[in-house]
Amino acid sequence: MSTKLRAAIIGSTGYGGVELIRLLLTHPNVAITSVISSSSAGAPIADGFPHLNQILTDKLDAVDVELIREKADVVFLATPHGVASELAPRLYDAGLKVIDISGDFRLTSGEVYETWYKHKPADAAYVEKAVYGLAEVFGEEVKGASFISNPGCYPTATLLGLAPLAANGWIDLKSIIADAKSGVSGAGRGLSLLVHYSEINENFLAYKVNKHQHTPEIEQVLSRLAGEEVIMTFTTHLVPMTRGILSTIYVNLKETRSEDEIRELYRSYYEGRPFVRIRDKGKYPATKEVWGSNYCDIGLSLDPRTGRLTIISVIDNVVKGAAGQAVQNLNLMMGWDEATGLAFTPVYP
Numbered sequence: 001m002s003t004k005l006r007a008a009i010i011g012s013t014g015y016g017g018v019e020l021i022r023l024l025l026t027h028p029n030v031a032i033t034s035v036i037s038s039s040s041a042g043a044p045i046a047d048g049f050p051h052l053n054q055i056l057t058d059k060l061d062a063v064d065v066e067l068i069r070e071k072a073d074v075v076f077l078a079t080p081h082g083v084a085s086e087l088a089p090r091l092y093d094a095g096l097k098v099i100d101i102s103g104d105f106r107l108t109s110g111e112v113y114e115t116w117y118k119h120k121p122a123d124a125a126y127v128e129k130a131v132y133g134l135a136e137v138f139g140e141e142v143k144g145a146s147f148i149s150n151p152g153c154y155p156t157a158t159l160l161g162l163a164p165l166a167a168n169g170w171i172d173l174k175s176i177i178a179d180a181k182s183g184v185s186g187a188g189r190g191l192s193l194l195v196h197y198s199e200i201n202e203n204f205l206a207y208k209v210n211k212h213q214h215t216p217e218i219e220q221v222l223s224r225l226a227g228e229e230v231i232m233t234f235t236t237h238l239v240p241m242t243r244g245i246l247s248t249i250y251v252n253l254k255e256t257r258s259e260d261e262i263r264e265l266y267r268s269y270y271e272g273r274p275f276v277r278i279r280d281k282g283k284y285p286a287t288k289e290v291w292g293s294n295y296c297d298i299g300l301s302l303d304p305r306t307g308r309l310t311i312i313s314v315i316d317n318v319v320k321g322a323a324g325q326a327v328q329n330l331n332l333m334m335g336w337d338e339a340t341g342l343a344f345t346p347v348y349p
């Protein structure tokens, strides 16, 4: 009999879910025991995802809390907003460990959630139970937790780029601007005009300007780290590539610091954390350098003319921005090395 932790994935037919399958299939301590679909139960998962032929022969299960409880110890929700808010509390009450990669449990205020997500918020009692799993920042809280709210993709890149400064009081908190660009897989597998090939190919555009639902998530975490309310400008862009997020962040510092001092602050803040890599002076990361991996690479430049610091932070949105960080959080919850099953070299070129 297997002693592995049994994992179920709800939303296993979406991009986040399929990436969880890829990562968990080679995780030494985890066995996938249920892949779940609300629309295709009974069909073999490899029918819709031929890349899984001869690798995962399971048929899709229906969304059934009792069945999940019987088959699994941990359940991942990779579902659209508004699904986990209903389902996760039932799964948690059934005794399962829960990791939600949607935005349903990230915002502590139900009112703020409703304003930005246009969905009914989850029960506040469960929002309070959910630990925000930005692994390099709140890893100590994740250890031993049973319910994780996995950060959004843009917030992961942007917050890892800002956390050392915010936590140490080095930023002029009114000065933060983040200009983030995502590959198209960030929008999920469903079709919309925005991700239609002939609309996005050879194109580059800003979207949800001053309305993106990740704005309050980033502000909430920065406010928590800084100990005072942070409001920022956050603009999202779509790039005609499949995976990757590059967030360019501009801040003014509270006091004069040298670029070397700033780089040293980042290196000491992330010391011992395997997935954040700080580039040397004059080197800036590209999305291809983290493609398919759980790394977040960060480059820094202090402009002597303006005094402003530019921070470039890149991740793979589906890995560090979703499934990879979810597995990293599982590792921390279970007391395993956080890199277990995640030690991939980025795919290059």
Ligand SMILES: NC(=O)C1=CN([C@@H]2O[C@H](COP(=O)(O)OP(=O)(O)OC[C@H]3O[C@@H](n4cnc5c(N)ncnc54)[C@H](OP(=O)(O)O)[C@@H]3O)[C@@H](O)[C@H]2O)C=CC1
Pocket: 010, 011, 012, 013, 014, 015, 016, 017, 036, 037, 038, 039, 040, 063, 077, 078, 079, 080, 081, 083, 101, 102, 103, 151, 152, 153, 185, 186, 187, 188, 189, 190, 317, 318, 321, 322
């Ligand atoms: N793509 C990304 O880079 C990231 C995504 N996220 C978040 O992760 C979540 C999943 O995203 P992504 O995988 O891209 O989205 P997709 O649209 O690719 O997949 C979502 C899946 O959810 C399932 N689903 C839909 N409705 C229900 C329902 N009522 N009950 C159960 N399952 C349902 C669908 O599968 P079926 O019909 O088979 O049930 C679908 O395949 C979203 O909340 C997204 O915002 C977070 C970070 C990054």
Ligand SMILES: CC(=O)N[C@@H](CCC(=O)OP(=O)(O)O)C(=O)O
Pocket: 101, 102, 103, 151, 152, 153, 154, 182, 183, 184, 185, 186, 187, 188, 213, 214, 236, 238
């Ligand atoms: C390119 C693209 O469309 N990206 C999506 C990211 C959505 C997402 O991942 O949502 P949560 O992280 O909030 O769950 C967007 O901008 O809405």
